[in-house]
Amino acid sequence: xxxxxxxxxxxxxxxxxxxxxxxxxxxxxxxxxxxxxxxxxxxxxxxxxxxxxxxxxxxxxxxxxxxxxxxxxxxxxxxxxxxxxxxxxxxxxxxxxxxxxxxxxxxxxxxxxxxxxxxxxxxxxxxxxxxxxxxx
Amino acid sequence: xxxxxxxxxxxxxxxxxxxxxxxxxxxxxxxxxxxxxxxxxxxxxxxxxxxxxxxxxxxxxxxxxxxxxxxxxxxxxxxxxxxxxxxxxxxxxxxxxxxxxxxxxxxxxxxxxxxxxxxxxxxxxxxxxxxxxxxx
DNA sequence: CTGTATCCTGTGAGATACTG
DNA sequence: CAGTATCTCACAGGATACAG
Numbered sequence: 001x002x003x004x005x006x007x008x009x010x011x012x013x014x015x016x017x018x019x020x021x022x023x024x025x026x027x028x029x030x031x032x033x034x035x036x037x038x039x040x041x042x043x044x045x046x047x048x049x050x051x052x053x054x055x056x057x058x059x060x061x062x063x064x065x066x067x068x069x070x071x072x073x074x075x076x077x078x079x080x081x082x083x084x085x086x087x088x089x090x091x092x093x094x095x096x097x098x099x100x101x102x103x104x105x106x107x108x109x110x111x112x113x114x115x116x117x118x119x120x121x122x123x124x125x126x127x128x129x130x131x132x133x134x135x136x
Numbered sequence: 137x138x139x140x141x142x143x144x145x146x147x148x149x150x151x152x153x154x155x156x157x158x159x160x161x162x163x164x165x166x167x168x169x170x171x172x173x174x175x176x177x178x179x180x181x182x183x184x185x186x187x188x189x190x191x192x193x194x195x196x197x198x199x200x201x202x203x204x205x206x207x208x209x210x211x212x213x214x215x216x217x218x219x220x221x222x223x224x225x226x227x228x229x230x231x232x233x234x235x236x237x238x239x240x241x242x243x244x245x246x247x248x249x250x251x252x253x254x255x256x257x258x259x260x261x262x263x264x265x266x267x268x269x270x271x272x
Numbered sequence: 273c274t275g276t277a278t279c280c281t282g283t284g285a286g287a288t289a290c291t292g
Numbered sequence: 293c294a295g296t297a298t299c300t301c302a303c304a305g306g307a308t309a310c311a312g
Binding site for chain 3 (some may be wrong): 040057073077079080081111
């Protein structure tokens, strides 16, 4: 199925749906982390630099709900919870990896393109504090 | 390069950066549309169902800035502007397609997982308004 | 340790109106 | 037709405090 099918809402919605998960950087991080094996909550939190407890919890819940991540509670004291990828989660790892590779391969090109673009438009574009053209 | 490298900030940032573009559904749509050939502004607007003029403009600007999309102005009356993919944009199409395929293939599984999850948690837990912004 | 509830802020994004 | 500017609202997400 090609990308051209916006009118075909079924696929379009599927993609949007998945994109909402993929596009979330924390989800991607979590899937990446867990691809190396199961981890506990705080292990994840430590390894994923910059994630807040709240976001990690929400991310994990969403991933779990979508059937991508498993959550195993060990009713001990202190409590222990381990997260891992489901089979579905593992298959998702592949397209994500493709994207990761693409990013690594082309990030520089993008940066360069941005610089070029900005340079190109610095001449054309006017300063930010310009409201009306009243007097000047 | 594996996904495991959050500590390795270079790749991590590259990924985040790219993800910010990929994660945006309009960007994905535009790239998808343009993969079939160049289109004019309003052609895009019509074909991408639900996009506002504003968002389409912003999306196109970002894609152009990132070197993924070309913008060609024909100084006619009425004005005509055509958008197309750059080579870089085309290469991006491939991982995106992989994701698209994954979505198509696994969307049902995800839907099912969600239903299962919701059912599983309706018994255990019974909070109707799960979002904090709900009742206020 | 593993979460949930709350507050607060910035930003994303639609609607609308105007310009060239 | 193509695009910019502005207003507005909702929501994502960080910080924090509390609970099991």
